[in-house]
Amino acid sequence: MIPTDSLDALRRANPRHKPEFAERTGDLTRKAAILTSLETPQTTGTRARPANPAFRRWPAVGIPAVATVVALVVAFLAVGSPVGPLAVSPAEAMQQAVIASAQAADSSGTVVLEISEDGELWVGRTLRWNGTDLSIAGNDPSRVGRGDLLVVDGIMYGPDPEVTDGWIEMGSPDSVDPDSGTTPGEYLAAIGEDVGGATMQRITGEMTDVTTSQSADGSTIYTGKVPAGALARETGVKEGETLRVLPFGNVAHDDAANPNALIDISISVTPGGTIGEIHATWGGDSSWSYRLTYSDLGSTAPLEKPTNVQPCPRCSLTE
């Protein structure tokens, strides 16, 4: 018979009471152990290799054991490498750049997104942020200089469709439906994830066949392949088909929509040690190019309130 005291029943159903809780839950922490062991201060003299799906099959062990095993593997690979034991591996250099980018992007930054299909620009967008201020501007040549969204000092602005270079004050971002994915805070959180968070760690961690070259400006270019699933993450199902979305929110098509397809990718690391550009290309029915160009991470100028601002008549009617 089922007892009818709901709270007692809820407490008895606590998954922590299950004998397999520690093992199952511990499985979810291995990637964290691997990634955080990468950030060991240099004084320790050991650095770990990046996350790899193979690590997910390891038995549950604590972070010191993981770090030790990983360090031994790194030491073995480094000693056996023709570049010598002191060389930094491409994977390690990229992971360090990801971390440095994330730290710099905490305060401000600029990202230009360009997606081309068969050589023609399909999506072009520039995102700039400084603190909690945010600008999202389309790169469509017919709309040069017009922002799709601007948030300065807690006020949201949108382009005035009836006035050239005019803006409409749309009020507080609080008026945007929370969790809709369209609030400025959600945009900023997405930027954080896609600039230096889990997205970038996944891409650099799963990159294979890596070759290295130098560009004229001193940047280091890492070229290789990555499973499309590391670039475009599954977000749901639409009309019976799995929906996968690229960083910064555009739906992936053709090979990029197949998580197992290997796509070509190159990542440039600036002389300053941050990510400069990510460029992925893939095929399918069309030929696709996806390019993210980062600049001014940590040094993007403060955003300014626009001039020629009109109140939003429709907004005032609803208040």
Added chain:
Amino acid sequence: MSGEASRARFQSLFEAYRLDIASYCNWRSSSVADAEDAVAEVFLVAWRKIDLVPPGDAARAWLYATARRVTANARRSLHRRDALANRISQERQPDDVSAEETVVHEALAMLGELDREVLFLVEWEGFRPAELAEVLECQEVTARGRLHRARLRFRDAFEAVLGEQANSAAGRPGMTPGRFTSTTREAEA
């Protein structure tokens, strides 16, 4: 804090709370892969901001609040929220669950997300209202109110599921699940 001291503090935090945070992220994620990413992100944030992590027991609430923001960000889309609801109602019921646990899971699936989270933190994770307020980033009195309402709605849902089972056993039409969800949509941080 020196590099070695930071590392030692981080390792102690990781060992002390990794299962807590993994359990919480798993609860709030629409897939195991998302949960794994979220756990990694939470501890990367903790490592980068180790000097900002409060000392003592307060570190636990800090980590949960960070995990809450990370998982909220990962579930921006409606698709992911739907997937999460489906996962809670379907996938979180392994073969060995008791009849009572099945009722509990079905009742939880009928609640709004915030109600589920409040119950998870207090009834399963043992948070006090003051700690709950820190995680939800609200006043303690607000957290207490949310907990009270969540318990009431869970009791209603639990009894509704029981009633539905009784009706099914007696061959009568059951109640329609989901009538509670529309009343519990409270904005997340």
